[in-house]
Amino acid sequence: MRRRKMVLKRRIRMVIVAFILILIGILVIPISHFKVAASEKNMRQIEYKTYVVQYGDTLWGLADSYMGKNFKNHQDYIHDVMRANGMNQAMIYEGQLLIIPCEEDVAENTQMAAAGEDMRN
Template identity: 35%
Template sequence: MRNHKSLYSRISKRKSNYNQKLARIIVILSVVLCFTFSIVIFATPAKGNEKPRYKYFKSIEIEAGDTLWSIAEEYMTKEYKCTMDYVKELKSMNGLTSDTIHEGNSLVIAYYSDELK
């Protein structure tokens, strides 16, 4: 009979230890999730204070020495991640399959402005 109580006691102790470890893991995961959620919520800039930006298009004449890349650097605004993205948009808007452009031709460019026109 003593063996059964001892065995029961050990099993009960193991279950108790397991439950305590499980509870600790759940608490730690909850804290980590709350912390991560807080960072995401508070690190995201408030968009309510930003003025809306409007996208416009205009045609420019290509001058001697112009390249798509130099035009992109001149007209690209902060809405584009990088010059390559802007060059891709220029090529798409103008039906270009290569980076080659010629002096005297027209090129449609996109730009953003705070001003509603």
């Protein structure tokens, strides 16, 4: 008799735990879907352009000019520039040709250097 009560209590606990896990799963999956949909909606098209480094340019300054809204902060933008150019240090030099990410709306309002073009006029 006592053993039956213990077995019954275990089964009830298992059913309750299973119900709670199913309920959590039902609630979590739709919430994560909405987050993904919202982030995709806020994404903008990023173009990559070539840029000839001018005297006094810094990666931080390039981030100020070209980063747009697709990057969380200057460090994210600089990291992307470094990755796109195979750089392992954040140092740039006058005359260096860089590939930089640039949002479409920023790119339309900015004069960028074509490959091999010198913009030091």
